[in-house]
Amino acid sequence: MRLLVDTLAYALGRPGLTRVWSALLPALAMRTDVDLVLLDRGGCPDVAGARRIAFPSYHLGNTAEDSRFIDAAARMVGAEAFVSTWHSSPLTIPSVALVADMIPEREQFDVSLRIWKEKETALSFASAYLCLSETARADLTRVYPSIDASRIASCAPPLDLGVFRPRGDAEIAAFRASHGVPERYLVLRGGNEARAADNGAAMLVGALKRLKGEAVHVLCVGRPSWFAFYLSARLPSHVTLQCLDIGGEELARAYSGALGLIYPSPTEAMELTAIEAMACGCPVIAAQVAPSGFDTEDPVLAFADGDHAALLSALVPLDDADGRRQLVANGQRKAAAMGGGDLAGTLHGLLEQVVADSRSERMQMFFRRWSELRTLQADVDIGL
Secondary structure, three states: OEEEEEOHHHHHOOHHHHHHHHHHHHHHHOOOOOEEEEEEOOOOOOOOOOEEEEOOOOOHHHHHHHHHHHHHHHHHHOOOEEEEOOOOOOOOOOEEEEEOOOHHHHOOOOOOOHHHHHHHHHHHHOOEEEEOOHHHHHHHHHHOOOOOHHHEEEOOOOOOOOOOOOOOHHHHHHHHHHHOOOOOOEEEEOOOOHHHHHHHHHHHHHHHOOOOOOOEEEEEEOOOHHHHHHHHOOOOOOEEEEEEOOOHHHHHHHHHHOOEEEEOOOOOOOOHHHHHHHHOOOOEEEEOOOHHHOOOOOOEEEEOOOOHHHHHHHHHHHHOHHHHHHHHHHHHHHHHHOOOOOHHHHHHHHHHHHHHHOOOHHHHHHHHHHHHHHHHHHHHOOOO
């Protein structure tokens, strides 16, 4: 099977998704029955055994034309199936949509915006769906009840225990010295979408303002530009903020030395963030409505969403040696038990299914009609 993958998430700088795909792409390339071809829009990773094709950058003002380009590339390489790392789609090649979350739909974002209309388009075109959590699966079926349940699979992304593991004192000290991080700090992850993460930031600001005069250092990791602006304009004087755009080994070191990871918004994306922190021995403080179905009862210090006092109370056990040891041990057991499933194998099974189905007259008629409609859209699109 020749599989075409649009590596758009790398060009757009979506670190949560690219971490998943950076593990998934090599696993797909290693399968003897998969010929992997990657559309490189910038930032495309080197994957052994995969071909890369230079491809135009992505613009929201001409997404329908982008679909025509994708379809032309698919025909050029003889692709039998398509998967996007973001929300792009072809015209006549069967696709599987990878669904990380349904946050915009669940949290009532303005889904009339073009970015979310393209997500709707990609989901509408797809012949099967791979959800990264049971919560994403439940949300998908709620938003799109007409999707046949047999077309939806769920599988947690794999956890890289070679990277996300507890680090020694010397390694943590070197990390802190390199980045100027004080000994006592909390980690806050930037979210994927501004509204979801702003909700979490507002929650944290409200809680920290109640710490009367006690010095607090917050290390914001992820894509911090807009996140830092929101926080810095609102934090009280006794709270210092530092932003680091780090991942992989450096992120593991940050988790290992932190008092805890604060997960203040119930709308932030995948549970993988919390699991990675736990694997590093970092306690997690999370809103009661857990990220993507994450069970907050055992290893997580939970608080009611919107309750600033409860969030402050959840921070107290982090300074208790015995309580902290128990939290770390529970979290590491949880991480070991949730190492992720065979994401590549699950995706491969769905791809085989959609390729077989694409040969039917019903699907051929669908592709022809879809191509006509998307072509009409391309003819009237106005660049933004």
